[in-house]
Amino acid sequence: MTKSATAFTTGHRKCKKCRAIIEKGKRVDRRANGLCWYCRNPVVPGQSICEDHWWGMVGRKTGVSVEELKAVLVAQGGHCPYTGVALEPGTMSIVDGPDKGLMWVWEPIGKMRGGVSHSSFVAMCWRVVESDE
Numbered sequence: 001m002t003k004s005a006t007a008f009t010t011g012h013r014k015c016k017k018c019r020a021i022i023e024k025g026k027r028v029d030r031r032a033n034g035l036c037w038y039c040r041n042p043v044v045p046g047q048s049i050c051e052d053h054w055w056g057m058v059g060r061k062t063g064v065s066v067e068e069l070k071a072v073l074v075a076q077g078g079h080c081p082y083t084g085v086a087l088e089p090g091t092m093s094i095v096d097g098p099d100k101g102l103m104w105v106w107e108p109i110g111k112m113r114g115g116v117s118h119s120s121f122v123a124m125c126w127r128v129v130e131s132d133e
Contacts, residue, residue: 044090054089062094064102069094073104081107082125 013022014022020051027037027041036043036050059066072094078087085106097103097118105113113121 007028045088047090051089062102064094069102076104080104080109082106082109096121 002062006096034043035041035050036053038053039050041050041052042083043049049057055069059069062069073087073092076087079085080087080092081103083106085104087104091107092104093107094102095110096103097115116124
Protein backbone atom coordinates (compact mmCIF):
# COMPACT_ATOMS: atom_id res chain seq x y z
CA MET A 1 0.00 0.00 0.00
CA THR A 2 1.32 3.47 -0.81
CA LYS A 3 1.94 6.12 1.79
CA SER A 4 -0.98 8.30 0.63
CA ALA A 5 -3.40 5.37 0.61
CA THR A 6 -2.36 4.39 4.15
CA ALA A 7 -2.85 7.94 5.40
CA PHE A 8 -6.29 8.07 3.79
CA THR A 9 -7.50 4.76 5.20
CA THR A 10 -6.35 5.55 8.74
CA GLY A 11 -8.20 8.87 8.71
CA HIS A 12 -5.18 11.12 9.27
CA ARG A 13 -5.38 12.94 5.96
CA LYS A 14 -8.14 13.57 3.51
CA CYS A 15 -8.11 15.36 0.23
CA LYS A 16 -9.72 18.79 -0.09
CA LYS A 17 -12.79 17.34 -1.80
CA CYS A 18 -13.34 14.75 0.97
CA ARG A 19 -12.96 17.37 3.72
CA ALA A 20 -15.56 19.53 1.94
CA ILE A 21 -18.01 16.62 1.77
CA ILE A 22 -17.52 15.83 5.46
CA GLU A 23 -17.94 19.48 6.46
CA LYS A 24 -21.12 19.80 4.39
CA GLY A 25 -22.53 16.72 6.15
CA LYS A 26 -21.73 18.25 9.55
CA ARG A 27 -23.49 21.47 8.59
CA VAL A 28 -26.58 19.60 7.39
CA ASP A 29 -26.65 17.68 10.69
CA ARG A 30 -26.28 20.88 12.72
CA ARG A 31 -29.11 22.55 10.81
CA ALA A 32 -31.37 19.51 11.31
CA ASN A 33 -30.68 19.71 15.06
CA GLY A 34 -31.40 23.45 15.28
CA LEU A 35 -27.75 24.43 15.74
CA CYS A 36 -25.68 27.14 14.07
CA TRP A 37 -23.86 25.95 10.95
CA TYR A 38 -20.63 27.46 12.20
CA CYS A 39 -20.41 27.12 15.98
CA ARG A 40 -23.11 24.68 17.16
CA ASN A 41 -24.92 27.30 19.29
CA PRO A 42 -28.75 27.41 19.16
CA VAL A 43 -30.06 29.22 16.09
CA VAL A 44 -32.08 32.42 15.90
CA PRO A 45 -35.73 31.55 15.16
CA GLY A 46 -36.30 31.36 11.42
CA GLN A 47 -32.55 31.33 10.67
CA SER A 48 -29.83 28.70 10.31
CA ILE A 49 -27.24 30.63 12.34
CA CYS A 50 -26.84 31.77 15.96
CA GLU A 51 -27.34 35.32 17.20
CA ASP A 52 -23.61 36.20 17.11
CA HIS A 53 -23.27 35.05 13.50
CA TRP A 54 -26.58 36.78 12.60
CA TRP A 55 -25.27 40.13 13.88
CA GLY A 56 -22.01 39.59 11.98
CA MET A 57 -23.89 38.79 8.78
CA VAL A 58 -25.99 41.96 9.04
CA GLY A 59 -22.86 43.99 9.78
CA ARG A 60 -21.11 42.66 6.68
CA LYS A 61 -24.16 43.27 4.47
CA THR A 62 -24.65 46.86 5.68
CA GLY A 63 -21.02 47.83 6.18
CA VAL A 64 -21.86 48.96 9.72
CA SER A 65 -20.14 47.59 12.84
CA VAL A 66 -22.05 45.21 15.08
CA GLU A 67 -21.65 47.63 17.99
CA GLU A 68 -23.28 50.43 15.98
CA LEU A 69 -26.13 48.16 14.88
CA LYS A 70 -26.80 47.12 18.48
CA ALA A 71 -26.61 50.76 19.64
CA VAL A 72 -29.33 51.70 17.11
CA LEU A 73 -31.58 48.96 18.48
CA VAL A 74 -30.98 50.07 22.09
CA ALA A 75 -31.67 53.72 21.15
CA GLN A 76 -35.03 52.62 19.69
CA GLY A 77 -35.94 50.83 22.90
CA GLY A 78 -35.93 47.47 21.09
CA HIS A 79 -39.20 48.18 19.25
CA CYS A 80 -40.21 48.90 15.66
CA PRO A 81 -40.88 52.65 15.29
CA TYR A 82 -43.77 51.98 12.87
CA THR A 83 -45.62 49.18 14.68
CA GLY A 84 -44.30 49.03 18.23
CA VAL A 85 -43.50 45.30 17.80
CA ALA A 86 -40.66 44.08 20.02
CA LEU A 87 -37.63 43.31 17.84
CA GLU A 88 -35.38 40.29 18.13
CA PRO A 89 -32.62 39.05 15.81
CA GLY A 90 -34.17 37.19 12.90
CA THR A 91 -37.43 39.18 13.07
CA MET A 92 -36.10 42.59 12.08
CA SER A 93 -34.61 44.49 9.16
CA ILE A 94 -32.30 47.50 9.06
CA VAL A 95 -33.46 50.42 6.90
CA ASP A 96 -32.58 54.08 6.37
CA GLY A 97 -34.16 56.30 8.99
CA PRO A 98 -35.84 59.69 8.56
CA ASP A 99 -32.69 61.60 9.62
CA LYS A 100 -30.29 59.85 7.18
CA GLY A 101 -29.37 57.38 9.92
CA LEU A 102 -30.36 53.76 10.34
CA MET A 103 -33.31 52.24 12.14
CA TRP A 104 -34.47 48.73 12.87
CA VAL A 105 -37.97 47.77 11.78
CA TRP A 106 -40.09 44.65 12.02
CA GLU A 107 -39.13 42.43 9.05
CA PRO A 108 -42.50 42.57 7.20
CA ILE A 109 -42.34 46.38 7.38
CA GLY A 110 -38.80 46.34 6.01
CA LYS A 111 -39.95 44.21 3.08
CA MET A 112 -42.95 46.48 2.42
CA ARG A 113 -40.86 49.61 2.63
CA GLY A 114 -38.10 48.41 0.32
CA GLY A 115 -35.98 51.34 -0.86
CA VAL A 116 -38.66 53.98 -0.30
CA SER A 117 -37.78 56.92 1.97
CA HIS A 118 -39.29 57.25 5.43
CA SER A 119 -41.61 60.12 4.47
CA SER A 120 -42.77 58.40 1.26
CA PHE A 121 -43.46 55.18 3.17
CA VAL A 122 -45.52 57.01 5.83
CA ALA A 123 -47.48 58.82 3.09
CA MET A 124 -48.09 55.50 1.33
CA CYS A 125 -49.38 53.96 4.58
CA TRP A 126 -51.77 56.88 5.08
CA ARG A 127 -53.13 56.36 1.56
CA VAL A 128 -53.84 52.72 2.41
CA VAL A 129 -55.61 53.71 5.64
CA GLU A 130 -57.68 56.40 3.92
CA SER A 131 -58.75 54.12 1.09
CA ASP A 132 -59.88 51.49 3.60
CA GLU A 133 -62.29 53.88 5.35
